[in-house]
Amino acid sequence: MIKKFDYTILYLLFIIVIAQFVYLSFNEFWQDELYSISHFQLVPINKILFDYHSTNNHILYNFLCSIFLKANNLLTFSEILEKPYLLRSLSGLFSLLSIVLLYRKSRKNYGKDAAYLIVFVFLTSVIFIDFSMQARGYSLGMLLVTLQVFTFHELRKDLYKNIGKICQLGVFSILLMLLLPTNIYFSGALSFILFIDFIQAFRDSLGNVNAKRIFLINILHSILILGLTGYYLWLQSMQPPNIYLDSFDLFHWPHLYQLFSIPYHFSHFRFLFWLLIFFIFLFFHKRMQFFPKGQQAEILVLVGLFLLPLVFFFIHGPIIVQRIFILLIPVFSIVTGLLFYNLFKSVNFRWFRLWQIGTIVCFLYGFFDTWKDTVEDNLRSETSMSLRHHYYMFNYNPLEATKLAMDLQQKTGLPIFVFDDFGERGIYFYFDAYRVKYQKSFPDKPIQAIYVTNNKRMADDWYSQRMVPFRKLIPDKYMYSVYVPE
Numbered sequence: 145m146i147k148k149f150d151y152t153i154l155y156l157l158f159i160i161v162i163a164q165f166v167y168l169s170f171n172e173f174w175q176d177e178l179y180s181i182s183h184f185q186l187v188p189i190n191k192i193l194f195d196y197h198s199t200n201n202h203i204l205y206n207f208l209c210s211i212f213l214k215a216n217n218l219l220t221f222s223e224i225l226e227k228p229y230l231l232r233s234l235s236g237l238f239s240l241l242s243i244v245l246l247y248r249k250s251r252k253n254y255g256k257d258a259a260y261l262i263v264f265v266f267l268t269s270v271i272f273i274d275f276s277m278q279a280r281g282y283s284l285g286m287l288l289v290t291l292q293v294f295t296f297h298e299l300r301k302d303l304y305k306n307i308g309k310i311c312q313l314g315v316f317s318i319l320l321m322l323l324l325p326t327n328i329y330f331s332g333a334l335s336f337i338l339f340i341d342f343i344q345a346f347r348d349s350l351g352n353v354n355a356k357r358i359f360l361i362n363i364l365h366s367i368l369i370l371g372l373t374g375y376y377l378w379l380q381s382m383q384p385p386n387i388y389l390d391s392f393d394l395f396h397w398p399h400l401y402q403l404f405s406i407p408y409h410f411s412h413f414r415f416l417f418w419l420l421i422f423f424i425f426l427f428f429h430k431r432m433q434f435f436p437k438g439q440q441a442e443i444l445v446l447v448g449l450f451l452l453p454l455v456f457f458f459i460h461g462p463i464i465v466q467r468i469f470i471l472l473i474p475v476f477s478i479v480t481g482l483l484f485y486n487l488f489k490s491v492n493f494r495w496f497r498l499w500q501i502g503t504i505v506c507f508l509y510g511f512f513d514t515w516k517d518t519v520e521d522n523l524r525s526e527t528s529m530s531l532r533h534h535y536y537m538f539n540y541n542p543l544e545a546t547k548l549a550m551d552l553q554q555k556t557g558l559p560i561f562v563f564d565d566f567g568e569r570g571i572y573f574y575f576d577a578y579r580v581k582y583q584k585s586f587p588d589k590p591i592q593a594i595y596v597t598n599n600k601r602m603a604d605d606w607y608s609q610r611m612v613p614f615r616k617l618i619p620d621k622y623m624y625s626v627y628v629p630e
Contacts, residue, residue, distance in 0.1 A: 145493065146257045153500055154260060154267075158243070161267050164511075165236050168277040169229040172543045174536040176200055177279040178573040181231070182221060185209045196379035199465075202281030204322040209234060209279070221577040225543060231279050238283040239276035242290050243267065246474055249294040254482065257489070262481030264500070266474065268507035270412045270514065271532060275470050278536075281323045285471035288323065289330065292316040293449060293475060296334065297442065300341065304357050313361075314368055321372040326468040329460075331369045333452035337445055338362040396461040403454045406469050409531040410476045413506040413513070418484075421499050425487055435486055443479065450475045466531045514538065519621045525601035527566040545624035546574040548617060549596050552628060553580070558594050561586055565599035571624055595627040603627055 173181065184192055184206040192206050212234050218224050224231055246266055250259035266272060275282040295316060299309040317334070320327040339362060345355035408415055435443050450472055457464070488496045510532075518538045521528055549560050560582040564571050575582050586595065586603070590610040597603050600620050607614045613630035 146260050146496070150496070150500065151260070153504075154264060157264070157267050157504065161243075161273065162240075164273050165239065165277055168273070168537065169232040169236060171228060171232075171277070171536050172540055173225065173228055173279060173570065173573075174540060174542075175568055175570040175573075177536075178570045180206060180280055181209075181224060182573065185213060186219070186221060186224075194379065196376065197383045200280075202284075202323055204319055205281030205284050208284075221573075225574060225577055228279075232277045235277050235279060235283040238287045239272075242283070242287045242474065245287070245290050245294075246477065249290070250478065250481070253294065253297060254485075258482055258485040261485045261488075262478050264503065265481045265484075266477035268414065268503050269410060269473055269477070270507065270510040271410055271470065272473050273511075274514075274532065274537060275467070282467065282470045285320065285323055285327070286474055288316055288320050289471045290474040292320065292330075292334070293446070293478065296337075296449075297445075300442075300445070303354055304341075304361060310361055314365060317365060317368055318372065320471075321369060324468065325373065325376040326457075327471065328369060328373055329453035329456045330449070330471065331365075332456050333449050335362055335366050335369065336452055337448050338365065393461045395459060399458050399461065399464050402464050402466060403458055406454065406466060406472075406531065407450075407476065409466070410473055411480075412510045412532065414503055414510075417502045417506050418480075418499075421484075421495065421502070422487075424495060425491070434483060439482070439486075443482065446475055446479050446482075450479060522598075522600075522623055523620050525565075525599045539622045540569075541618065541622045541624050542569070542571040542574045544622075545571060545596050545618060545626055546578060546580065548626050549575075549582075549594050550578060550580050552594050552626070556594075556628075558592055558628075559583065560594045560596065563595075563597040563599060563602075565597065565602070569598055569623065571596065571598070592629050596624060597627075598623050598625075600625050 179198065180200045180202070183198065184195070184201045187195075187210070189207065189210060192201065192203060192210060195201065196203075209231065213219070213224070213231070216230060218227070218230060243263065243266065247259050247263045250262045254262070272286070275286075277283070292313070295309055295312045299306060299313060302309065304310070313334075317331050320331060338358060342355055342358040342362060345358055348355075411418065453469065453472065457469075484499065488494070488499070514532060515538045517528055522539060549562075552558065553560055560575075560580065561584075562571060562575060562582045563585050572584070582596075586597075586606055587593070590607075590612045595603060600616070603625070607627070614627050615630055616625050616627055618625040
C-alpha cells in the first residue's frame with residue numbers, strides 16, 4: 145500500500161509540473177505555432193472550417209483559439225506575440241484537465257494506488273511537458289484520448305448497454321477527427337477492437353443480442369469516422385497536393401524504426417532506469433505478477449489502442465511526423481502505471497521508494513539534457529531532429545532579436561538582413577508582425593547593415609571571408625543573434 149509520504153511526493157511533483165507550465169507559458173512562439181495563429185486563428189471561422197491548405201490547421205483547436213482570442217480582445221498578431229502566456233493558457237488548461245481526469249478516472253476504475261502510479265508516469269514524461277503548452281492541438285488531443293479511453297473501458301465493462309456512454313464514444317471520436325485527420329489511426333484501432341469484441345460475443349451462444357449491439361455500435365462509429373475522413377478529402381481536393389497528407393508508400397519499412405522509437409521517447413531517460421528496476425524484480429522475486437487474470441483482457445485492449453495506430457500508420461505509409469502520436473501518452477501512462485502497480489503490489493511495495501526517486505531524477509535530468517542539447521546545437525549552428533527536440537522550450541529568442549534589430553535600425557538607419565535557416569524557425573513572422581522593413585538572406589557584398597540569423601557559423605564565416613569587423617550582440621547559446629558592423 146502506498147503511504148501518505150508518497151502522496152506528498154506526488155503533490156510536490158505536481159507543483160513542479162505546474163511551475164514548468166508557468167515557465168513555458170512565457171516562451172516565444174515558434175514556426176508552426178506562428179503559422180497556425182496567423183493563418184488559422186486570427187481569421188474568420190469559415191476559413192478555419194474549410195481551408196486545409198496546411199496540416200497546421202488543427203481545426204477544433206484553432207476554432208476554440210479563435211473564440212478565445214476574440215473573448216480576450218486579442219485581435220492583432222503583435223498583441224499575441226507580446227503576451228504568449230494568454231494563448232498558451234488555453235493549452236495549459238487542457239493539459240491540467242488531462243492530469244485531473246486521468247487521476248480521477250484511474251482511481252475510479254483501478255483504485256487509488258494504481259491511479260497514483262499512472263499519474264506519476266504521466267507527470268514525469270518530458271514529452272508531455274514539452275507539448276503541454278504548445279499553441280497547437282496536442283494538449284487537447286491528450287485530453288480527448290483520456291476521455292475516450294475511459295469511456296470505452298466503462299462501456300465494455302457494462303457490456304455495451306449504456307446509451308450515454310455510447311453517445312460519448314461517438315462524440316469524442318468526432319472531436320478527435322475534427323482535431324486532426326491523422327487521429328483516424330486511433331479511431332481505427334477502436335473500431336478494430338469493437339470488431340474483436342463482436343466476434344467474441346457472436347461465438348458466445350448467450351451473447352447474440354450483445355453481438356448485434358456491438359455490431360451496430362461499430363457500424364455507426366465507422367460511418368462517423370469515414371464521414372469525417374470524406375470531409376478532409378473534400379477539403380484536400382480543393383488544395384494543391386500536400387506531401388504530408390498523401391500516402392508515401394504502403395508498408396514503408398524504414399518507418400518501423402521511427403514508429404517504434406515512439407515508446408522510447410515517451411519514457412525518455414526513465415527507460416533504462418525502469419529496465420534496471422525490472423531486472424531487480426526478476427532477480428529477487430520469482431513469483432511477481434505482471435497483470436492479474438481479471439485485468440489481462442483490459443490490458444490487451446489498452447496495448448491495442450497504443451500499438452494499432454502505429455501499425456495502421458505503417459500500413460498507410462505517409463510521411464512520418466512523430467508528434468501526431470503525442471495523444472497516445474495517456475494510454476502509455478495507463479499501461480506502464482498498471483504494470484508497475486501490479487509488480488509493486490505483488491512484493492508489498494518493496495523498491496517503490498527507489499522507483500519514485502529514480503523516476504523523478506530521470507525526469508529532471510531529461511529537462512537538463514534537452515536544455516544542454518539545445519545550447520550545444522545553438523553554439524554549433526546545427527539542428528537535431530527528434531520528438532523531444534523543440535527549440536522553443538529553451539533559449540529561443542525571436543522576439544528579443546527582432547526588437548533589438550528594430551531599435552538599432554531606428555538609431556542608425558541601417559538596413560536589416562534576416563536569414564532564418566534550418567527550414568525556418570519563425571523570426572520572419574515577428575518582423576512581419578511589427579512591420580519592420582527587412583530583406584531575406586545575406587547580400588553577396590559586405591555593406592553597412594544589421595544582420596539577424598540563427599546560423600551563426602555561416603554568419604561568422606561570411607564576415608571572416610570578407611574581412612569585415614563586426615559585433616555579435618546576443619550570445620551564441622541562444623537561437624538568434626544580431627550582428628552589427630564595428
